[in-house]
Amino acid sequence: MSAQPLLLNSRLLMSRSRSNMPKILIVDDEVLIATQLKERLIFMGYTVVGIASSGEAAIDMARSLAPDLVLMDIVMPGNMDGIEAAKKIRGELNIPVTFLSAHIDNKLIKKAKLAEPFGYLLKPFNESEIKAAIEVALYKKDMEKRLQESEARYRSVFENTGAATIIVEEDGTLSMVNKETEKLSGYSKEELEGKMCWTNFIPQEDPERLKGCHVKRREDEGAAPTECELCMVDRHGKIKDISAKITIIPGTKKSVASLRDITERKLLESQLQHAQKMEAIGTLAGGIAHDFNNLLMGIQGNVSLALLNMEPDHPHYVRLNNVEQYVRSGAELTSQLLGFARGGKYEGTPTNLNELIKKSSSMFGRTRKEIEIHRTYQEDIWTVEVDQGQIEQTLLNLYVNAWQAMPGGGKLYLQTENVTLDENYVKPYDLESGRYVKISVTDTGVGMDKATKDKIFDPFFTTKERGSDKGTGLGLASAYGIIKNHHGFINIYSEEGVGTTFNICLPVSEAVVRDQREVVRQEQFLTGHETILLVDDEEMIINVSKEILKTLGYTVLTAGSGEEATAVYKVNRDKIGMVILDMIMPDMNGGKTYDVLKEINPDIKVLLSSGYSISGQATEILERGCDGFIQKPFNIEQLSQKIREILDK
Known part of the structure; x- marks a missing residue:
C-alpha cells in the first residue's frame, strides 16, 4: 500500500468521529470480491452495513439499514440487475448509488444513466480510486441535500409570500406558481405550470403594452417599470385589478412577479x-x-x-x-x-320604512300596471328618522328609473333589511359603522354599462332624449344628495341585459314611530298687529316681503345686514315682537346675527329664512333655540301661518 492513500485515509479519519463514519452497502453477486471490498473499506475507515448478492436483497437491505451510499455491481443474475435495483433505491429512498463493473461501454452507460448514479468504478480498482469515488459520491449527496433544503426553504418562502407569486420564462410561460396564484386565477398548479402563458390572463387591450415591457425588461432591467397596475381575467371571466411587482432573476432571462388583488381597493x-x-x-x-x-x-x-x-x-x-x-x-x-346638493332634511320624523315603501309603491303601481311589483319586508324593521317627503321622492325617482329601463314591462323587486355595517364597509362613504336599514330597488331592465354607472348620480346626466317630457336628469342626483344628507348612502349594481339594483342604507334611530295623521293645509292667511324686524341682504326680498307683512297687518322694520339688524334691534327691542332673519348674508351671517340678538334678549323670537333648505348650519341654529325655519320662495299663506305659529306660542 502506498504512503499517499494511507495519508489521505488518516486525514479523513481525523475529520470524522467514529459515530459519523459513512455507512456503505455493498451489492455484488461475487462473494469473494464483495468480501475483499468490505475489508478494504473498513481499513479506510468506512462502516460497511452489509453485503447483498441480488437486486431484490439490495432494496430490502437499503430500506432497513439506510446506508449513506450503495456500491452496486451493474451486472447481476436474476430478475433484477444493478441498474433496476439502483432506480428503485434512488427513486424510493433517495440513497446515492455508485456503480461497479468489470467493463463499461456506451450502451451500458446510456442505460445506467437512467438510474442517476453518483459515479462509476471499473474493476479492478485500487484504494485511491475507491476513496475518490466514495468521497465524490458523498460530497455530491451532501450538496444535493443542501440544494434540496435550499429549494425547500425557497419553496416555503415562495408559497408563503402572502401574494400570488409566479416565475415567468423568457417566452412568457409560467414555470412556477404558488397557491395564492391558484386562488387568484382559478386554475390549478398542474394547469398553469409549463402550460399557460401570462398573456392568457390579460384583457385584449393590455397585452401589447405589457409584452413590450416583458421584452425590454430582458434586454435591460431598468428599461421597464418594476411596478405596474394591470387587469387580469380569471378562469370564470371575472376581471380583477392587479398590482404587480416584477424583477429579473439574476443571471437568467426569467422574471419573478408578485401579484396582489387590488380590486376592492380600486x-x-x-x-x-x-x-x-x-x-x-x-x-x-x-x-x-x-x-x-x-x-x-x-x-x-x-x-x-x-x-x-x-x-x-x-x-x-x-x-x-x-x-x-x-x-x-x-x-x-x-x-x-x-336635494342633490345635500341642502338638508326638511323635517326628520321617526319612520317605519316598510310603511313608507308600501304607500309609495302602491301609488306607483296604480299608474304603471305593466310593472309587476314584488315586495319583501324585514320583520321588526328598525326605526329611522327621515324626512318622509324626501325619502318618498327618492323612492319614486328610483321607481321611475326602473320603469324607464323596462319599456316593455318587467318586474320591480323592493326589499327592506336590517343590517349591521362594519367600519371597512362604510369608510368610503365617510360614515359611522353600526346599524342601518337597507332598501333594495331592483329591476329586470336593460342594465347599464360602466360609463353610465360612473355618471348616473351626476346632475343633469340622462340617457334619455332631452325634452320637456323626458326628464331633467336631476332625479337620481337628487336621490343621492337626499340620502347623503340623511347620513346614509346609495350605491348601484348593474349588468347590461340583466338589470339594476339600487341599495340605500339609512342609519337607525332610537326614536319611537308615532301614528301620523294627514294635516290639511289651510289655504288662508293669518293676520296680526305686532312689529317685525325683517333682515335680508337682498333688496328685492326686503321690498316684496315688507309689502306682504304690511298687507298682513304688521309694522315692519328692515335691515340689510347682520350689523344693521343688531343696531336696529338694540334701539327697538321693546317694540319688536319677532325677527325674520336671512341665514346667508356676507360678513355677519344669520348664525352670528342670531347669537348677538340672543345675547341682547334671551327671549327673542326668530324665524330663519333661506333659499337653501334646512342645512347643517340652519339645524345648528334651530338647536340653539331658534323658533322656526321657512324656505324661499314662500307664498303669503305659508308666511302668515309660520309667523302666527311662532308669535302665538
Missing part, C-alpha cells in the same frame, strides 16, 4: 373620488339653487300681492295664477337641486 378609491366630485358639484348646484330661489321669491311675492287686490274675473287674474304655478314648478326644480 373600488373604494373610485367611490371616494366620486363622492368628492359629487361634493364639489353639489356645492355649486346648491349655490345656484339658493340664488334662483331668491329670484323666485321676488316673483312669488309680487304675484301674491297682485292677486290679493284682484277679482277672479279680472283679465290678468288667470295669467298671474299661471305665473304662480310656474314659480312652484321652478321651486320644485330647485328643491331637487338642493
Whole structure:
C-alpha cells in the first residue's frame, strides 16, 4: 500500500468521529470480491452495513439499514440487475448509488444513466480510486441535500409570500406558481405550470403594452417599470385589478412577479373620488339653487300681492295664477337641486320604512300596471328618522328609473333589511359603522354599462332624449344628495341585459314611530298687529316681503345686514315682537346675527329664512333655540301661518 492513500485515509479519519463514519452497502453477486471490498473499506475507515448478492436483497437491505451510499455491481443474475435495483433505491429512498463493473461501454452507460448514479468504478480498482469515488459520491449527496433544503426553504418562502407569486420564462410561460396564484386565477398548479402563458390572463387591450415591457425588461432591467397596475381575467371571466411587482432573476432571462388583488381597493378609491366630485358639484348646484330661489321669491311675492287686490274675473287674474304655478314648478326644480346638493332634511320624523315603501309603491303601481311589483319586508324593521317627503321622492325617482329601463314591462323587486355595517364597509362613504336599514330597488331592465354607472348620480346626466317630457336628469342626483344628507348612502349594481339594483342604507334611530295623521293645509292667511324686524341682504326680498307683512297687518322694520339688524334691534327691542332673519348674508351671517340678538334678549323670537333648505348650519341654529325655519320662495299663506305659529306660542 502506498504512503499517499494511507495519508489521505488518516486525514479523513481525523475529520470524522467514529459515530459519523459513512455507512456503505455493498451489492455484488461475487462473494469473494464483495468480501475483499468490505475489508478494504473498513481499513479506510468506512462502516460497511452489509453485503447483498441480488437486486431484490439490495432494496430490502437499503430500506432497513439506510446506508449513506450503495456500491452496486451493474451486472447481476436474476430478475433484477444493478441498474433496476439502483432506480428503485434512488427513486424510493433517495440513497446515492455508485456503480461497479468489470467493463463499461456506451450502451451500458446510456442505460445506467437512467438510474442517476453518483459515479462509476471499473474493476479492478485500487484504494485511491475507491476513496475518490466514495468521497465524490458523498460530497455530491451532501450538496444535493443542501440544494434540496435550499429549494425547500425557497419553496416555503415562495408559497408563503402572502401574494400570488409566479416565475415567468423568457417566452412568457409560467414555470412556477404558488397557491395564492391558484386562488387568484382559478386554475390549478398542474394547469398553469409549463402550460399557460401570462398573456392568457390579460384583457385584449393590455397585452401589447405589457409584452413590450416583458421584452425590454430582458434586454435591460431598468428599461421597464418594476411596478405596474394591470387587469387580469380569471378562469370564470371575472376581471380583477392587479398590482404587480416584477424583477429579473439574476443571471437568467426569467422574471419573478408578485401579484396582489387590488380590486376592492380600486373600488373604494373610485367611490371616494366620486363622492368628492359629487361634493364639489353639489356645492355649486346648491349655490345656484339658493340664488334662483331668491329670484323666485321676488316673483312669488309680487304675484301674491297682485292677486290679493284682484277679482277672479279680472283679465290678468288667470295669467298671474299661471305665473304662480310656474314659480312652484321652478321651486320644485330647485328643491331637487338642493336635494342633490345635500341642502338638508326638511323635517326628520321617526319612520317605519316598510310603511313608507308600501304607500309609495302602491301609488306607483296604480299608474304603471305593466310593472309587476314584488315586495319583501324585514320583520321588526328598525326605526329611522327621515324626512318622509324626501325619502318618498327618492323612492319614486328610483321607481321611475326602473320603469324607464323596462319599456316593455318587467318586474320591480323592493326589499327592506336590517343590517349591521362594519367600519371597512362604510369608510368610503365617510360614515359611522353600526346599524342601518337597507332598501333594495331592483329591476329586470336593460342594465347599464360602466360609463353610465360612473355618471348616473351626476346632475343633469340622462340617457334619455332631452325634452320637456323626458326628464331633467336631476332625479337620481337628487336621490343621492337626499340620502347623503340623511347620513346614509346609495350605491348601484348593474349588468347590461340583466338589470339594476339600487341599495340605500339609512342609519337607525332610537326614536319611537308615532301614528301620523294627514294635516290639511289651510289655504288662508293669518293676520296680526305686532312689529317685525325683517333682515335680508337682498333688496328685492326686503321690498316684496315688507309689502306682504304690511298687507298682513304688521309694522315692519328692515335691515340689510347682520350689523344693521343688531343696531336696529338694540334701539327697538321693546317694540319688536319677532325677527325674520336671512341665514346667508356676507360678513355677519344669520348664525352670528342670531347669537348677538340672543345675547341682547334671551327671549327673542326668530324665524330663519333661506333659499337653501334646512342645512347643517340652519339645524345648528334651530338647536340653539331658534323658533322656526321657512324656505324661499314662500307664498303669503305659508308666511302668515309660520309667523302666527311662532308669535302665538
